[in-house]
Amino acid sequence: MKRQRGRARVALAGAAALCAVAALPGQSWAAGRPSPYVFDTGAKPVKGTPVNINGPRLTAGSVYKDSIEPGEKRYYRIDLDARSNAYVSAVAVPRLGTKVTYADELKVSIEDTSGTECSxxxxxxxxxxxxxxxxxxxxxxxxKDSSSCQEAGAYYVLLERDSDAGSTPEPWDVELRFASEPALKSAGPTAAPENWPSASPAAPAGGPQQRHGGTSFHDSTSLKQGEWQDSIKPGETLFYRVPVDWGQQLFAGADLANSPSGDATKSVTNALVLALYNPARGFVDDESGMYYDGKQKSISLDPLAPVAYENRYSSADATSAMRFAGWYYLSVTLSPEIEEAYGSDAVPLTLRVNVKGNAKAAPAYAGPAGDFRVTDDDQAAAESGASAEEAAKSDTMMVVAAAGIGAGTVLVLGLGVWTLLARRRAPEEAAQAVFSVPVQGGPQGPGQGVGHGPAQGYGYGQYGPPPGQ
Incomplete structure (x- = not known):
């Protein structure tokens, strides 16, 4: 059943740190054990407070990690201008094997200083x-026509966890991310497109290729259009990401292969969940209506609107979420109930991705688009299958390398200038030496008058000029 929701410092030590590979947590599917979800390595520990004005401040472009218990409220502060759009995402990460129900949810909202909820x-x-x-x-x-949540100043992010009485009361880890989208240079259309191609495309050409999904948004595996083969264990969630530019339309589906073993008379409802999130990690759409009986099954997301800035004005949540270009994230989860019926072995999985349409010009942002664009590097990552983490490290290393080259260039130029000045000074110092003699004796004792202090050095020292000068 579908859910309807809407400088770097240039130093050898720093370079060595960037090259280090962090160990990934081991995967365990036992009840109550930590999820293998890999949090952003740059996530800052933070603790929200029950009183809004005491909440810790979040800054745009940063990622944070917290936790929340059933029935708990946690506040954070963000400072906004009167021009940019702001997005704060929250990823709820419950422990594997713990019980959740339809009623369990993590709500995230933004409020102004009057307590008005922005969204x-x-x-x-x-x-x-x-x-x-x-x-x-x-x-x-x-x-333009809104009177609330438009002023510059302090705003408050509120997390609330609603939990069913029968659910496991363990705290959930939470990953928070604050992203800012620049304003437009001038106002554009405010009506969302109403019609778009809805026919599901044919299977991507080129044949299936192997590519293994990551465990989180942070280490999601990059994909381009194609048919991708993987395998997934009961209870496991795999993450992928696809670059989708302005004007392009994304289609996605997943096939679960037949089980070679297990009780074919047993079946599992909601056996596979395919979910899509936008570049700000906002929920777009999902599909979980797979009835698995050991035979190959397939699910697909409903056709989505082509990416357009004005989609944000749509009353349909899935369309509104297709509001900017960038990396769109796909997550695939296999029900843990599969293990009881068909064993704990991984089941072959095929992910079908189609990206239709030519990229269009981006809206006229008044500043850098940040996450809300598709670059040549993004396309290269999708081609190679680099994970989000690997791509980020590669980008950082390029910045460090560029900075290193820049520093080296400055050093070479500096040496050249120093050499030139030294050559010009040499005749002047030679001429000065005719009239200057090293100072002998004095408070430093014999032979100590030649120095480089302000009252020593070559020339007159602290005894004045030579006789006759």
């Missing part, structure tokens, strides 16, 4: 009620 989002499990990472975002959007 909210709910990370839910829906009818596929088993523990897995789920996410959504809240936004503060600048709107």
């Amino acid at each position: 909210d989002g709910e990370a839910r499990f829906g009818s596929a009620a088993y523990a897995r990472p789920v996410a959504d975002y809240a936004s503060r959007r600048i709107e």
Whole structure:
């Protein structure tokens, strides 16, 4: 059943640190054990407070890690201008094997200083009620005809965890991310497109290729259009990302292969969940209506609107979420109930990705688009299959290398200037030496008058000029 929701310092030590590979946590599917979800390595530990004005400050472009218990509220502060759109996403990461229900959710909202809610989002499990990472975002959007949440100043992010009485009361880890979208140089259309191609495309050409998914948004595996083969264990969630530019339309589906073993008379409802999130990690759409009986099954997301800035004005949540270009994230989860019926072995998985349409010109942003664009490096990552983490490290190393080259160039130029000045000074110092003699004796004692202090050095020293000068 589908859920309807809407400088770097240039130093050898620093370079060595960037090259280090962090060890990934081991995967364990036992009940109550930590999820293998790999949090962003740059995530800052933070602790939200029950009183809004005491909440820790979040800064744009940063990622944070917290946790939340059932029924708990946690506040954070963000400082916004009166021009940019702001998005704060929250990823709920319950422990594997813990019990969740349809009623369990993590709500994220943004409020102004008067307590007015700017917007909210709910990370839910829906009818596929088993523990897995789920996410959504809240936004503060600048709107010409709106009278609320438009001023510059302090705003407050609120996390609330609603939990069913029968659910496991363990705290959930939470990954928070604050992204800012620049304003437009001039106002554009405010009506979302109403019609777009809805026919599902044919299977991608080129044949299947192997590519293994990551465990989180942070280490999601990059994909381009194609048919991708993987395998997935019961209870496991795999993450992928696809670059989708302005004007392009994304289609995605997943096939679960037949099981070679297990009781074919048993079946599992909501056996596979395919979910899509936008570049700000806001929920777009999902599909979980797979009835698995050991035979190959397939699910697909409903056709989505081509990416357009004005989609944000749509009343349909899935369309509104297709509001900017960038990396779109796909997560695939296999129900833990599969293990009981068909064993713990990984089941072959095929992911079908189509990206239709030519890229269009980006909207006229008044500043850098940041995450909300598709670059040549993004396309290269999708071609190679680099994970989000690997691509980020590669970009950082390029910055360090460029900075190193720049520093080296400055050093070479500096040496050249120093050499030139030294050559010009040499005749002057030679001429001065005719009239200057080293100072002998004095307070330093014999032979100590030649120095480089302000009253020593070559020339007159602290005894004045030579006789006759």
